Amino acid sequence: MPELPEVQTVINGLKTEVVGEKIREIVEHREDTVQLHHKISMEDYGTIKSIDRRGKYIIVNTTTCKLLIHLRMTGKLLLTKNLQKTTPHNRAEIVFDNKKLIFDDIRTFGSICIFNKKQKTGKIESLGLEPFSKEFNIKNLKSVFARRSAPIKNALLNQKIIAGLGNIYACESLYKAGISPLSPANSLTKAQLEKLTSAIKKVLETAIVQGGTTISDYRNSSDKKGNFQKMLSVYKKEQCPQGHEVKKLKQAGRSTYYCPVCQK
């Protein structure tokens, strides 16, 4: 599942290619992939002004509207200059003059939602702290964890607390911070919160530099794999970098990988 670094990698690839392009049409190949949340003339999606990220959402701002894209489990945005090209799971296409963006999605959970420029989306407004913002600090983390006795691993996956982390980077950040995934969120000391904030930023930063993680099917907008899978410490590993055996357990239905020796 694409997490913050994969979504950011897709955005970085798209920015240079589609900002300034006029959207000629949006073609839907599978019902409900494109969801219109306001009355816009279908002929006027405008020209792309900027592309931003909030959590795992891609926000495409145009001169007339905004598109909110979520890749969910298996969504991919593939840019091509071949207007005849298609892919096996082509759900929708955003068409420009001389290129198009194919939204390919095997599992079909992803979507492209279209809103007025200033309209509330009901999706991004409730997201939690953004890891690269100045609000992502020990004081705010302490306050959002204060009433949460759930295991820290589950708290990290909650998008209303921190936006953008998924299973891979939650496991990797906890390993880097030396914190057990089982520790109650509100039990973390100031020193642990300090380690955790810097671990999360460091892990995400490194993953973006590496173009994300490709475990199964993630690809960037040029259909290239990421490289961070070569740098994983515990996720789907048998040994941690210190040579200890990595343990696996289920937390809130998701597999947690951790080292019981390095993480306390």
Ligand SMILES: [Zn+2]
């Ligand atoms: Zn270890």
